[in-house]
Amino acid sequence: MTTQYGNQPTGQQHYGAPKAGASGNVFSIIAIVLGVIGFIFLPIVFALGGLIMAIIAKTVRHERLATIAIVVSAVGLVGGMVLGAIFASM
Helix, strand or coil: CECCCCCCECCCCCCCCCCCCCHHHHHHHHHHHHHHHHHHCCCCCHHHHHHHHHHHHHHCCCCCCHHHHHHHHHHHHHHHHHHHHHHHCC
């Protein structure tokens, strides 16, 4: 049986178009890049910014790579500060 609005059978549900893989993880990818940059250069600025973006990606946008981004940014923040302290004491 078809509906009066088209040739689609009744009971068939339509779902939105599937999300593209890379475009759905934009905040997470940027957070990972900032975490890696923060490990080497200015961890308080870059890694902390990456950590904030990763938390937003996890809580608001529900991105798949957000957990990885949180870990990378946190390691970049702590590791960058430890690395900076070692080089500052030389």
